[in-house]
Amino acid sequence: MKGYDMINTILPEELILEIFTHIEESKSTRDSSSLVCKRWLKLERLSRKTIRIGATGNPDDLVNLLVDKFTNIRNVYFDERLPVSSPPLPQYGSSSSSYRSRSNRSKKRRRNKSTGSFSKIQPQAEYSELETFDLESFSLTDSGLTALARVTRLEKLSLIWCSSVTSAGLKSVAENCRSLKCLDLQGCYVGNEGLAAVGQCCRQLEDLNLRFCEGLTDTGLVELAAGCGKSLKVLGVAACANITDTSLEAVGSHCTSLQTLSLDSEFIKNNGIVSVAQGCPLLKVLKLQCINVTDEALLAVGTYCSSLELLALYSFQRFTDRSLCAIGNKCKKLKNLTLSDCYFLSDKSLEAIGSGCSKLTHLEVNGCHNIGTFGLESIGRSCPSLLELALLYCQKIGNHALYEVGRGCRLLQALHLVDCSSIGDDAICNIAQGCKNLKKLHIRRCYEIGDRGIIAIGENCKYLMDLSLRFCDRVGDDALIAVGQGCSLRHLNVSGCHQIGDAGIMAIASGCPQLVYLDISVLQNLSDIALAELGEGCPLLRDVILSHCRKITDVGLSHLVKKCTHLETCHMVYCPFVTSVGVATVVSSCVNLKKVLVEKWKVSERTRRRGGSILSYLCVDL
Structure with missing residues (x-):
């Protein structure tokens, strides 16, 4: 019946809330659902559990707004690694009042459109008068954390590179x-008091x-371990020059439930x-x-961490090999085992x-120059459950492995192979004949591998x-x-596979309709006919x-983008017959484009106005 809202009348609020719980991970779907009506908007805000905030103009004010609108959030993720551009300054001759009016209208439009979703807000929407501005205003501060502390049921908090946050703000949250x-405090300058x-x-x-x-x-990590060590299961420490064995000894004493430890430290x-090996028997x-x-530490891991x-x-x-033998x-x-740049390990370890x-199930050997064919043969004979194998810069591993x-x-x-000069077509043929469930094959600069091995894979x-x-040039x-x-x-x-031309790419175009990613750079013999077939x-x-x-040329590009309407990324630098016309065709034809990499001089002023936010340039003007 006209004027009668069947959705709002029939569906109870409990059912709508239940629906929202099943689309928690899809932000775009939730945003669209919240536009149905004011009732759905209210319910969507009540049900939202997770909010992600990138670089913003005034994060402290944004947090206050979010806390008021989304009262049941459990997970908040800040990430200030994203670059923030400077807000535009008012032009000479324009009054501050007219500039303020434009800014306020822009802010209003932006908020109405977002309908409660503030995963990223541009700084232009946050400032009205910009005679001067302070870059510190782009960073979350203790004031924002104090506002966030009103969310008393918060369960997950990530503050990645929030450099203006101190112990005071962290203490308020705690x-x-x-x-x-x-x-997650990655890149934060919080001190011991906040961690305690x-x-x-x-x-x-x-x-x-x-x-x-x-x-x-x-001091800070020791106090934390003493306070909540019984519940701690995952700990990561890297580039903390003042954290030493004293902290790990406290972890070993108090964190008996620890399951994951990641350490990157020269101290x-x-x-x-x-201490961790002896005190954390559940370490996985x-x-x-x-x-x-040295060997002493890994011998302890092998002894206590079963x-x-x-x-x-x-x-x-x-x-040396003593450590891996104990493991x-x-x-x-x-x-899962990764060995990277461990120079004194040999075949005996594998x-x-x-x-x-x-x-x-997973093995990566990277730059361990004393590990050769015999060691990997042992893995092949004894590990039937192996799902992924990566061999990087392993010059001594040959075909028989x-x-x-x-x-x-x-x-x-x-299977990943990088710079393995002793591995050739015979090895790839053996993999093809024995590992018929292979889903991923990555080979780089293995110059003994050619058509015969890849044909066997196909x-x-x-x-x-x-x-x-x-760069497999055979x-x-x-x-x-x-x-x-x-x-x-x-x-x-x-x-970089110089022998590949139109025939090979056309075969892929006709046989792989599900293709979503294609890198055909540095193929000197490729022409427009291949792009048309793609x-x-x-x-x-x-x-x-x-x-x-x-x-x-521009002709090939036009054929490609005419049918590939889902295109999001296009890199086309050093293509001498691609002109500004071709660049304009790509930008104007693909509505989903997020990045176009091209020489700056090939971009017309009109194209720059139309797609300035997605254009990336190979170099800047000198």
């Missing part, structure tokens, strides 16, 4: 938000991130790691980048892991969705034809990178 479970207050008041705290908190010392030594995840830690599932070791140059002998639940950790992986790791879904790995062959059109005929790719990167065959493309393609 004293009022005693249900806080997750606190969190320990005293937030006895349910489970997750704490202290990366780049340069103002902290052992942590063996005593701290040993351990990530270490501590150059002064529940360990993930171990990541970065830049360790003071421990392999005791940590039978280990599933042999110990293979024989002791048969449940291993991947033969064993192909034969023994039938469940493998992802013929055998029917579930492959993500293929990257960067791979040509025949390889992509096989992939296009056998796989339905969603992501393809063939940057436009016809891959209408879902969102990201296209075609820089350094010297045969591409």
